[in-house]
Amino acid sequence: MGDTVGSRADTQRKQPLISPPEWLIRGLRPQRAPIPRAAVVRASIALAAPLAVGLAAGQPGYGALVAMGALSGVIGDTADAYRMRIFNIAVPQCFGAVGVMIGTLVYGDGWIAVAVLTLVALVSGMISTIGAVASVSGLLLLLNSVVGAGLPMPGPWWKAPLLLSLGGLFVLVLALVGWPLRARTPERTAVAATYRAAAELLAAAGTTAYGDRRQAVTGSLNASYDLILARRAHYHGRSTSMVRLLAQLNVLVPLIEAAAAAHLHGRASRRPEIAAAVRDLADVVATGRSDAVPDLVLPEPEGPADRAMNAALRHAAAVVHHADSDHPDHYGADDRLGRPAELGVRARRAAATVLLSPTSWRYGLRLALCIGLAQVLVSVVSVPRSYWVALTVTFVLKPDFGSVFSRAVLRALGTAVGVLTAALVLGVVPRGWWDVPVMVVLAALIPAVSANGYAFQTAAITPVILLISDQLNHLGFHLVLPRLLDSLIGCGITLIAGYLLWPESWHTRIGDRLAVAVEESARYVECAFGGGIGSGRTDSGAGTRTDGVTGARTDGGTAAPGDHGDRARLRRRLYRDLSVVRTEFQRALTEPPPTGKRAAAWWPLVVAAERIVDATTAARVRVDHGARPPAPEEVGEVTKQLRELAQGLRSSATLVEVPTRIEGDDEGVLAPLRQEVVAAREIASPQR
Helix, strand or coil, X not given: CHHHHHHHHHHHHHCCCCCCCHHHHHHHCCCCCCCCHHHHHHHHHHHHHHHHHHHHCCCHHHHHHHHHHHHHHHHHCCCCCHHHXXXXXXXXXXXXXXXXXXXXHXXXXXXXXXXXXXXXXXXXXXXXXXXXXXXXHHHHHHHHHHHHHHCCCCCCCCHHXXXXXXXXXXXXXXXXXXXXXXXXXXXXXXXXXXXXHHHHHHHCCCCCCHHHHHHHHHHHHHHHHHHHHHHHHHHCCCCHHHHHHXXXXXXXXXHXXXXXXXXXXXXXXXXXXXXXXXXXXXXXHHHCCCCCCCCCCCCCCCCHHHHHHHHHHHHHHHHHCCCCCCCHHHHCCCCCCCCCCCHHHHHXXXXXXHHHCHHHHHHHHHHHHHHHHHHHHHHHCCCCCCHHHHHHHHHHHCCCCCCHHHHHHHHHHHHHHHHHHHHHHHHHCCCCCCHHXXXXXXXXXXXXXXXXXXXXXXHHHHHHHHHHHHHHHCCHHHHHHHHHHHHHHHHHHHHHHHHHCCHHHHCCCHHHHHHHHHHHHHHHHHHHHCCCCCCCEECCCCCEEECCCCCCEEECCCCCCCCHHHHHHHHHHHHHHHHHHHHHHHHHHCCCCCHHHHHHCCHHHHHHHHHHHHHHHHHHHHHHCXXXXXXXXXXXXXXXXXXXXXXXXXXXXXXXXCCCCCCCCCCCCCXXXXXXXXXXXXXXXXXX
16 A cells, blocks of 8 residues: 555656646647658758859849748748649749738838738738638738838839749749659659558558548548649640549549448458559559559458449459540549639639638738737837738738647747757858858758648748848848847737637637538438438429439429439538548647637547448448448438537537437448437537
8 A cells, every 4th residue: 555655656756847738749749741852952942042143143132032032932832733833833922022012112101011011911811711822822922011011122113023033933943843754743643642542541441540541541532633623624624644543533432432331341341452452553553554454353242342342443443454545535534523613713702702701801800900010019119120020920820820829839939949040050150152051951941841840840931031131131140139029029919919809719610610511411411312301402493302412303302312423522522521620620729728628529529420421421332232222211310310410519619418319220221320420419528
């Protein structure tokens, strides 16, 4: 007894009295990511070469502006496909050029500059809600406006935008060097990676690792479709190689559907030769060769799930190994998951999102408030080189980048590390040509560590910006401490005006987004098996109902099942929604209490929602390969319970247990789905 008490006391003495909070540890823990070697080389050349040219020409300030534009290009150089690199780098550079021009025109105008930068911040925040490229474009618009209004730029007004654009153009040229030799390689690599992810999913069927592998497949499949369909929208189906890649991607859909059935009901489909066959297909896709269809030796199927797997695998092998054809439609590459809309349609949708969305206005007003306060503060209080305060606000409060609170804290920590690095460089290394090799090293760190986390990215970017700024204002070591103070002021403004004054920042949105996903799951069940009475939405015609997803019309108030394309589109959208929920969950965990702890309570229901979608897919696959369809009453009861669950998620801040029993055939195809729905409804919050 005494030994036990003594051991407990020793354990307590070993534990630190003060330890960092869990949300901070999560933010500082580096994420695993491969180092993009090509991007590292491009960043070193793109940022160091302009400095060298500027020094050689006797115009170091011009070289610094070109390097600043190159820095913006390096930050936006995140795409693999060459055509997407053009879009990701060139479009934001145009916004950046407009931004620095606006800033230059209001430089030294006092309160006019405050008003203009506040308006630019409003526009920047609003357009950031459109998408990833628009987000970076909004960032550069505001960033360069702040820099132009805070630093003296060489005249006339067009020179600074031109020099910054040259830097971005230099990055773009470096990024496109390999295009003639590797034109289709990024797309082919992406599709092959999706095949390998599918092989790992099949290898994990029937094990606890299946959920994580399915997440990996979902992410890879979404990335590949985004890449291929975007390219094909440009080629309008004229590129045979792109159509073939789309066909190879399409045949993965039934294979992934069969994986859900194999995970729950498979026997022979869990054998290792199944995953090995998919790995072989991945190798064929990666090389781009066309071979004769191999004679696959697959295990003898023992049920509907196994038959589905064999059929999907043989069809995939036939498409992957098919010889080239002069006709794109030879591959049967139907756009069952949807081709991107026309450019004009997407532009109108983007404009509607910016002008009519409450989220867009809320983000814009939030960013404008903080930028306005920062500019008012530095106009009233004497702060040397005050543009750094607004720069900090811009980076921290970028609304689509994550938790405001944790980003402010991580920004302060990352800036402190970056300032220490800059202090070492500016205090030890002589100015002049020594800046070039130093920039080679510092620039390489930006793409090398950015994927590890926001604090790491901040620590890498800060010394680069300070070194470039020193070429413009020549303050040397005296530039360091004021920048640290400015960053702390910017973080303080963000925490107060961008976090504490917005109560929505304190609450996680997991419940609302999860409710949408659960409601979509009910529609997916109806799309897969047909809806019971009352499951559709009434059309204008009397006595006729239309299914809420597929549009199938039936008499008597019963919705007909959708076809395979309808189910594939809906399932893909569902998995995307659940992926967003997972991202929101991970983001909420970095918030301080009580938000982070409340978010953790939702995790079991996030997993349950994903299992419901998997169970629905598995049931539909089994029906397609010989199993008996479920009764309409059973389908209707399942969808009713799912909609009640969605309504409960919207009306309750905490999870509440709801005892549930769904009647049905215990040997039928919907038995696993009923179990998952019951389990989801019986998940209770620890704070009941």
